[in-house]
Amino acid sequence: MTGWKTKTAAIVSVIYGLLGWLLGLHGADIAMQFIVQGIGIAGVGHKIEKAGIAPASFPQGRGDDMTDEEFAAFVRRQQHG
Numbered sequence: 001m002t003g004w005k006t007k008t009a010a011i012v013s014v015i016y017g018l019l020g021w022l023l024g025l026h027g028a029d030i031a032m033q034f035i036v037q038g039i040g041i042a043g044v045g046h047k048i049e050k051a052g053i054a055p056a057s058f059p060q061g062r063g064d065d066m067t068d069e070e071f072a073a074f075v076r077r078q079q080h081g
Contacts, residue, residue, distance in 0.1 A: 006045035013038030 017034025020026045066074070 003045050003049055006041060006048075010038045010042035010045065013041060 013034050017031040017038065020034070021028055021031030
């Protein structure tokens, strides 16, 4: 996952805000809304990428190799960090 859709949405929003204002499609207030929204989208996308720690893989052979107590301990470890 590269986040290209989020980055594209942010860039398009900023560009539309600027070009729309320069071409007279909307006023400065609407342009600023698009620009701020684009920056916000980029910020949220960055935070999601930053927080996107890959979860630990599910234990292999759950049904065969792991008892219920071992599985419960695995789940507790994943929930607490």
